[in-house]
Amino acid sequence: MATVRFTANLQRHLAVPECAVDAGTVRSALDSVFRDHPRLRSYVLDDQGRVRQHVAIFVDGTQIRDRQALSDPVATHSEIYVIQALSGG
Amino acid sequence: MTSILVATRKGLIHVEQQGGRWQPTQTAFLAEPVSMCFADHRDGSWYAALRLGHFGPKLHRSRDRGRSWQEIAVPAFAATDTSDNTDTGDKPPSVDMIWALESGGADRPGVLWAGTLPGALFRSEDSGDSWQLNRALWDMPARKEWNGGGYDLPGIHSIAVDPRDSRCLTVAISTGGIWHSSDEGRSWAHRTQGMRAAYMPPELAFEPNAQDPHRLVACPAHPDRVWVQHHNGIFRSDDAGVQWHELDHVEPSSFGFAVAVHPTDPDTAWFVPAVKDECRVPVGQRLVVTRTRDGGKHFTSLNNGLPQQHCFDLIYRHGLDVDSNGQRLVMGSTTGNLWLSEDQGDSWMMVAGHFPPIYAVRFI
Numbered sequence: 020m021a022t023v024r025f026t027a028n029l030q031r032h033l034a035v036p037e038c039a040v041d042a043g044t045v046r047s048a049l050d051s052v053f054r055d056h057p058r059l060r061s062y063v064l065d066d067q068g069r070v071r072q073h074v075a076i077f078v079d080g081t082q083i084r085d086r087q088a089l090s091d092p093v094a095t096h097s098e099i100y101v102i103q104a105l106s107g108g
Numbered sequence: 109m110t111s112i113l114v115a116t117r118k119g120l121i122h123v124e125q126q127g128g129r130w131q132p133t134q135t136a137f138l139a140e141p142v143s144m145c146f147a148d149h150r151d152g153s154w155y156a157a158l159r160l161g162h163f164g165p166k167l168h169r170s171r172d173r174g175r176s177w178q179e180i181a182v183p184a185f186a187a188t189d190t191s192d193n194t195d196t197g198d199k200p201p202s203v204d205m206i207w208a209l210e211s212g213g214a215d216r217p218g219v220l221w222a223g224t225l226p227g228a229l230f231r232s233e234d235s236g237d238s239w240q241l242n243r244a245l246w247d248m249p250a251r252k253e254w255n256g257g258g259y260d261l262p263g264i265h266s267i268a269v270d271p272r273d274s275r276c277l278t279v280a281i282s283t284g285g286i287w288h289s290s291d292e293g294r295s296w297a298h299r300t301q302g303m304r305a306a307y308m309p310p311e312l313a314f315e316p317n318a319q320d321p322h323r324l325v326a327c328p329a330h331p332d333r334v335w336v337q338h339h340n341g342i343f344r345s346d347d348a349g350v351q352w353h354e355l356d357h358v359e360p361s362s363f364g365f366a367v368a369v370h371p372t373d374p375d376t377a378w379f380v381p382a383v384k385d386e387c388r389v390p391v392g393q394r395l396v397v398t399r400t401r402d403g404g405k406h407f408t409s410l411n412n413g414l415p416q417q418h419c420f421d422l423i424y425r426h427g428l429d430v431d432s433n434g435q436r437l438v439m440g441s442t443t444g445n446l447w448l449s450e451d452q453g454d455s456w457m458m459v460a461g462h463f464p465p466i467y468a469v470r471f472i
Contacts, residue, residue, distance in 0.1 A: 028162070029163070032160070032163065032166070032179075033179075058179065061163075061164060061166075061182065061184070062160075062163040062164065063163070065164060065202035066184045066185040066186075066187065066200075066201065066202035066203060067185070067187050067199070067200045067201075067202055068187055069199075069202070071162065071163065071164055073161060073162040074162055074163070103161075103162040103163075104162070
């Protein structure tokens, strides 16, 4: 199972537990988390399902390339971090 | 008792009169940007629109005068709305900020209108539990001619619902002119006749979509009287925006953002001038409020209690409000100062001098 962790700064707004997911891409990993935490979606993704401009996502230490379709691959034991980009202030 | 909501860069501040003094009594959403607030007189609900730096726009509602808040649905585009992308580059649209929140009318309980960046209008019929994009306005070909005004994206900042007929509403857009609907948003027509855009090439100066109304307000008791603080002047309409008249003799300046109109006297309105668009500070760095009592024939410059030197304060478009009696005014600045007047602007007292930049003030 891959692990998805969210910046603690999101805890200011809503509860965001660490999640273990079975997924092949970042999109499917996040969708799996959003199924249990539907409010979280709009904090991470915009109206069109893109990663918000000032949110960054890393998979095993590498920032994802596809911020639109989130097609970057996720391995069985990947660690995914969803954090705030400092461009957002 | 009257109190004030102050939407700021770092929270929503409730200001109340206690022991004869106006003072902040609680802050909600501490350190979060609050782009707009609204108190619904129909059911007592309060609304706070957040523009989180990382996590996007959010909307919260309180049923107990700010003691507790509940996150509710935020206006959003459907993921399939890819038909027109001119105002977001090549990208399909996503709501960036809520810039206007208003009641749908006394006879429309639960109906709310929201204006956003990009320039879209949303309607809720359930007090914000869900929102629907107004497609008629969004799908207008003319919308492609709108541009950013103050922000990269065009935005709807003023929504005036006619108290005589809730089907009639007028919206103002920076920068996209003024649009009117008489059928509750099913169809729209521009209303900028008489407006002039000094910043455009001469042949486009009267182009409806080029007009930049910074703020539009209609007199509640006489809704045909509408006032606009425009990017390059002050305009008045006596027929609900069908024809506009420019008031070009306003001293010390007719440049500004905010305007407030007396609730029952349509001839009385207040403005807060700055030098000009490329010099957004008070004229001579002396802060004044200008007031007309005769429909714009004459203006009086009011400065009693306001800083008269070294002043940098700018009053944003939602930074000035008048109460339901027309006596009391409140004004909040980009520098985080909040002033209140109990005598229609003749004199002002400072309520706070260390607030964050103030985006909106509203009497409750």
